[in-house]
Amino acid sequence: MLRCQGCTLVGIGSFFFHATLLYEAQLADELPMIYVVSCLLAILLESEAGFGLRSTYSKLLIAGVVAFDALFTAT
Numbered sequence: 001m002l003r004c005q006g007c008t009l010v011g012i013g014s015f016f017f018h019a020t021l022l023y024e025a026q027l028a029d030e031l032p033m034i035y036v037v038s039c040l041l042a043i044l045l046e047s048e049a050g051f052g053l054r055s056t057y058s059k060l061l062i063a064g065v066v067a068f069d070a071l072f073t074a075t
Contacts, residue, residue, distance in 0.1 A: 003036070003040070006035070006036035006039070007036065009036075010032045010033050010036060012028075013025070013028035013029040013030075013032050013033075014029045016028055016029070017029035031072075031073060034069060034073075035069060038065045038068060038069050039065070041065070042061055042062060042065045045061055046058060046061065
């Protein structure tokens with residue numbers, strides 16, 4: 001369900017950017033793409049069964065994804 005919502009958000013942002021060509025709309029186009037890909041990459045790289053933050057690898061992976069998203073958003 002989250003993937004569908006992410007793809008919908010990317011589509012709406014892309015529509016607004018290509019319709020207006022404003023900088024704010026460009027951010028609405030690019031940032032959801034980065035967030036969705038980061039979330040899917042974290043899911044793909046997770047090696048434990050189920051969802052949880054029990055292992056150090058899981059915690060580092062989530063911290064890395066959040067740090068990357070924060071730095072990308074700030075720049």
